[in-house]
Amino acid sequence: MAGISTRKFTIMAVLWPSKKFAEKDLIPSGAAGAESPVTNDLLRQELEEMKGVFDDPHADAVLDKAKLLVPKLEDSPKVRREFTDLLRSILPKETSVDIDASSDFLKLPGDEVINRLSKPVPIVESKPIPSGGAAAIGGDPSASMGGAAGLIQFFSGIKSGVLNLLNYLTYYEMKERSGIVGSTGVNQVLKKILAQNPDIKTHLIGHSFGGRLVTAAAAGSEGRLPVKVSTMTLLQAAFSHYGFSEHYDGVNDGFFRRVIINKTVTGPIVISCTRNDKAVGKMYPLASLIAGQIAAALGDKNDKYGGIGRNGAQKTPEASEGILLNLNSQDPYQFQPGKLYNLNSDAVIKDHSDICHNEIAYAIFNAVAKT
Structure with missing residues (x-):
């Protein structure tokens, strides 16, 4: 290729503590399919697998405390507030700005965060176009998604809202760290x-x-x-x-x-x-x-x-x-x-x-x- 063949290149890699999720993590245990309910066991498993992701030295202990609250999440707004506040307490102070509703996520009452994340997402289908239109939100859960931040299929209901909350927490941590x-x-x-x-x-x-x-x-x-x-x-x-x-x-x-x-x-x-x-x-x-x-x-x-x-x-x-x-x-x-x-x-x-x-x-x- 003109302009390249006579050049010399040195490649340098940046080794940093990013968190890559495999397909099984994106669709936790392969269980959160469109017809599979989000269970307490699934939520506890996700919390366990989040250990080691966060920089806060108390993060793993907080995740253990959060696991104890899982059985009460559906029935108690107070527990949902406590659960969300616990998990937000291990996040770093926001320094990396993005247009991602982070301020709402950090300021809203914890039960309201879960309530909002519990709402169903409209499925939008479109044919591929060069400029990149709307994807089929909620597409094939078996598709390989790579590793941005453990982002998963959307469902409705309190437990699904909690699962979405866990994914957003991981996104937030990686956003801050990369910045x-x-x-x-x-x-x-x-x-x-x-x-x-x-x-x-x-x-x-x-x-x-x-x-x-x-x-x-x-x-x-x-x-x-x-x-x-x-x-x-x-x-x-x-x-x-x-x-x-x-x-x-x-x-x-x-x-x-x-x-x-x-x-x-x-x-x-x-x-x-x-x-x-x-x-x-x-x-x-x-x-x-x-x-x-x-x-x-x-x-x-x-x-x-x-x-x-x-x-x-x-x-x-x-x-x-x-x-x-x-x-x-x-x-x-x-x-x-x-x-x-x-x-x-x-x-x-x-x-x-x-x-x-x-x-x-x-x-x-x-x-x-x-x-």
Whole structure:
């Protein structure tokens, strides 16, 4: 490939304490199918499997206390408040902003959180379209979903609301951790590397919460300046589709908008997105439930609460729509510096972690070649 063949590359990996869930964790014990009730045993099992996920030193003891409350959850709003408050007590202070109803989740009475998460989710069906429309919410529970945050099939009822609560807790922990690791740790490492090697070009690639991590690394934070990089590729990234947006609600910009305004990424930003990503695709409908906003098409590109790995960057003037090309495509990528490219990947990526494809590498190398 022109612009690539004569270059030398060094690959550096970021090892950080992320939590990847297998398919059996996304559909706990394989038991939470559309016709299978959520049982007390299932909830206790989920709480047990959450041990080791949270940073709070008392987290495992709190999870044990929560297990004792499970049999009383259906019958007592007071117990539901106690249960939710217990679990929220082990979460870190919110530092990583997202459009995900976190403020509602942290402030609402605990029983109200569970009540909202207990409501059924409308099933929205649509045919695949290049721009990434609404997925079939509540699709085949046997489909492999990869590992964003233990996100699962939706059902109605108090116990299902509790199960949704556990999934949102894990999402929140991973959101915070990836943002902190990126904006503080990786940001500083990149600056040191570039200070010693000012002529090298840096290309960031992140999958799932790793997408948030690398974006936060480039963006920096209060007290930590951004770091200039050459390209960024976000593979099924787990943050809001309004992350890079301009005035997504008519007033406010997305929380990573400064990456675009400050031209932190000098080359292209490539984004894979697909309706097949059930993990990211179902996280943001949880936020809609928590916010009490039941839309007709939960989690799609027209919903306030949608994921970039599902829909691409929305309400972002610098973004354009395209598809993930195969190696023999007659119409090559026309990537330009400073632009974002939402590459619909329905034909290639079949679930959240299905990213090891030649087509992905081809897109990355095409972006790199433009720098």
